[in-house]
Amino acid sequence: MSTTRVEARYPFTAVVGMDDLRLALLLNAVSPQVGGVLVRGEKGTAKSTMVRALAGLLPAIGVVPGCRFACDPASPDPQCPDGPHLDAAADERPTSLVELPVGVSEDRIVGSLDLERALAEGVKAYEPGLLAAAHRGVLYIDEVNLLHDHLVDLLLDAAAMGRSYVEREGVSVRHAARFLLVGTMNPEEGELRPQLLDRFGLTVEIAATRDPEQRAEVVRRRLGHDADPEGFAARWQDEERALAQHIVAARELxxxxxxxxxxxxxxxxxxxxxxxxxxxxxxxxxxxxxxxxxxxxxxxxxxxxxxxxxxxxxxxxxxxxxxxxxxxxxxxxxxxxxxxxxxxxxxxxxxxxxxxxxxxxxxxxxxxxxxxxDAPSGPELESSAPESPADAPADQPQQPAAGAPAPREAAPVASDQPYKTRLFKVPGTGQGVQGRRSRAETDGGHTIRAARPSGALQRLHLAATLQAAAPHQLARGRDGRALVLRRDDFRRQVREGREGNLVLFVVDASGSMAARQRMSAVKGAVLSLLMDAYQRRDKIGMISFRGASAELLLPPTSSVEAGAARLELLPTGGRTPLAAGLLRAHETLRVERLRDPLRRPLVVLVTDGRATGARSALDDARRAAGLLAASGAASVVVDCESGPVRLGLAGELAGVLQAPAVRLDELRADTMTALVQTMTTQKTMQKKAA
CATH class of the missing domain: 1.10.8.80 (Magnesium chelatase subunit I, C-Terminal domain)
Known part of the structure; x- marks a missing residue:
């Protein structure tokens, strides 16, 4: 008879250093009302190891036998779906540790109802979710910053109120959900919104030690544990027991x-x-x-x-x-x-x-x-309320004479203050992750139609289901009030909301853009668009082209902070390899489609449209733009050309890209608002004159 070997957990007391994290976790173990811990730090710093080890220190809990919601026999939940628990006996089990996967759905978190049984049999069949499993234990969310915001909101609401609510088509289930909430994240992969950060009780910043002796001890202990997990855990048994007793004593005090x-x-x-x-x-x-x-x-x-x-x-x-x-x-x-x-x-x-x-x-x-x-097939434009004063004027760019040596590289220029920008959207309807930019079929939003379910039935469209079943009731021998339903009758809700996109910035950093005041305004515009991408839950990437080539400064990521940091350090000067920048954008999007096929891209090209080098440089740029447009990527061109005499090269490039061209001084939301107001006034005056 074979047995399954369970590997011993890494002891909490065997972790080297990390005193701040250790203290924060222990304080929450003493008083879960503190509100949980958010652990921020680079990868490979024992964040997950310490959280998983903490559960082993917590005392065992008494539970009502057979209760799926871990009710306390001394004080059972009067609203427990498995209740009422009258004169219940008591079992004892270890404190649970529930880990939340990044791709988890809302139904998996809060639980779900079997809608087919509820309609066909009249049975309220509820399957508890992860919140029920975590009750009176530890709920651990690794990479919490990669979870959808509405899921993080849901988890934090449950942690704050101590209860979980499930409302589905008139059926209501609620149960206790009190747990120690711990989230870990790597800030390089994107930040949580400040509103969500505030909902975590404590936060700890951790980083790997730079002390060679401490690092050696970390490696020594890790290798010892991997070689003999049970023996290693036994060597720390006394320290673990003492710490567990200390937690119990502090709880009593x-x-x-x-x-x-x-x-x-x-x-x-x-x-x-x-x-x-x-x-x-x-x-x-x-x-x-x-x-x-x-x-x-x-x-x-x-x-x-x-x-x-x-x-x-x-x-x-x-x-x-x-x-x-x-x-x-x-x-x-x-x-x-x-x-x-x-x-x-x-x-x-x-x-x-x-x-x-x-x-x-x-x-x-x-x-x-x-x-x-803007073009009919390009991104749609919307205006928003103003938030900042008007933009500073841009200087006339200097174009080097043909055959002249390339100018020396300029030091990085500080950006202007960010402002609220116009909204650029990808046309059509996507199916990407929930966000706040372009139209998409999502789990949230409003219901637009009904469809047959392809898998497990979720979000029943009741009216469409009844409409599909009604013509067949006589043939099915209906002889009472109950509706005779078949699986083919069920319809699900199709909802339309907003999705997050991949916003790929392609920034011209060549000599033609290098006037300090002008480049400062360009950086301020890109920084403003970065902030807009953050607010709309986009991924971002950044390409810079100057000199003889284009460089992928920031591969597609959720970390807008990293994009802002790369932008501030962006040097300028040299020739304008426009075609190289567009080709690099095409290749970047091709690779990203393989990784994230449902996330639609939006290319933001920031340039004056000039290209230097061989005589065919402009033709090469147009061919590269045509290749990018043929790939189906939506684009917008931010025209940085300034001065009384304009060549209009950026506008020509926008035509090849089938994209709108927006001048730098028209990028602000307040500029768009003023433009709409002026056009409305002119139309009103024309009607009165007629």
Whole structure:
């Protein structure tokens, strides 16, 4: 008889360093009301290892036998779908760790109803989702920044309210869903919106150590675990047991901890000083400080608890725009704490408030340290409300004489301030991931029609189902009120919403664009379009062409921050290999279609349309533009030509691309609004004159 060998988990206490992350996880283990942890850091830094190891430290829980929702026998959920649980017996099982895959669907998270059985048999058959499985345990989301925003919203709502709600075609199910929420992410792959960041209680920034000795110890332990997982875990058994007992003791002490007025004033003063939005930060800081006091064996919250709580709870709440990095001014924090310092509780000679025992941070816990580290076939145009003053005028570009040596490379030019831009959309209807740019058939949005289901039935279109079944009722021998349904009768809802696209920036950085004031305006325009892409949940890529070639500065990614960083360092000067830039865009899109075939591209070409080199340079550029247009990619040309005399080369190129050409000074949303208002006024005056 064969048995399945279960590999021993990596011990929590065996992880080298990572004191801030260790402390944040333990504080949430003591008090899940803190609101979870968001772990930000580069790949390969033991983020996932520590989260998975934490579940093994948590005490076992009592559950009602047979309950799929892990109800507590001492206090069962009165709304439990498997209830009521009267005089229920008690079983015991380990605390669960539920991992959420990146490609998870909403129905898999909250659970789903068997709509076919509900209609045909009148049975409310509900299949619990991952939120039910995570109740009273740990819910771990790896790469949380790659989840769709509406799914992150759903998870955070459940974590905040402690309940999950399922509403499907008049059937309502709700159940308890209280869990320790932990998300990990690599900022290089894209940021979470500030609104979502704020919903995580604590955040920790981690990076791999640069100390050779520590790195050697990490490798040594990892190799030891891989060679003998069970033996390695046994060597850390005592430390693991002690830490688990410390968590239980801190949980028991937690209700006795007092948050004094002085500490509370410091918490509110710090949140006000750092201008965080709302009051969630104040509440999270208070809960974190209380949990920290309990972890250190005290019943009074001290100023140091408030400081550590601020380091863990505030950095991610300081972001004001997508290009801000989370952070906290330590000097300002200390000044505010000192300014609003009250008297800490009196301590005994051993430094122990109320004589509750030494201020012991427990085994391997990280102590009190924390935190700190346009054409008919081209894109459609829309206008938006203005947000910033008018753009600065651009300088007349200088074109080098034929045969003259290429100008020397100029130092990077700082960009103008970003502004709200016009909306460019890919024409037609796509099927890409949910976003906020182009029309698409998505899981969200409004219902536009009904269709036969191709797999498991989801989002039943009730009216269309009844309409399909009605003509066949006599033939099926219907003899009562119940409707006789067959599988072929069922129809699903087809919904139309918005999708995110791949916005590929192709930026001319040649000498003809190198006037500093003009290039600053160009960079400001691209930065504005980057911000627009961030807000509309797009992926972005960036190509620069100058000198003799084109360079893929940023492969397609969700990290708009990386795009902004590449743009700021973009040098200028040299010839204008326009054809090379367009060919590089064509090749980049070809490769990306293989990776992400449903995401439709939008090429944003930023150029004055000039091409230098051989006499056939312009012809080569037109042929490359025709190749790009033939691939089906939608494009828009941002015409950077300025001055009283214009050659109109960018407009000609836009014609080959079957794309709109938008002048740099027409890119702003307020410019488009003013243009529409002027055209409306002119039409009104013409009607009155007629």
């Amino acid at each position: 937690l209700p006795q901890v007092v948050l004094g007025d002085a500490a509370l004033r410091q918490i509110t003063a710090v949140c006000a000083a750092f201008e965080v939005d709302g009051l969630r930060a104040d509440i999270v800081m208070a809960r974190t400080a209380v949990a920290l006091a309990a972890w250190n064996g005290r019943t009074q919250v001290l100023a140091e608890d408030v400081r550590v709580a601020a380091q863990l709870a505030l950095p991610h709440r300081r972001r004001r725009n997508p290009f801000d990095a989370p952070g906290l001014d330590e000097e300002k924090l200390d000044e505010t704490l000192q300014q609003f310092a009250g008297e800490d509780p009196e301590t005994d000679p051993d430094g122990d408030p109320d004589g509750n025992g030494p201020d012991d941070s427990g085994p391997d816990n990280g102590g009190g340290g924390g935190g700190g580290q």
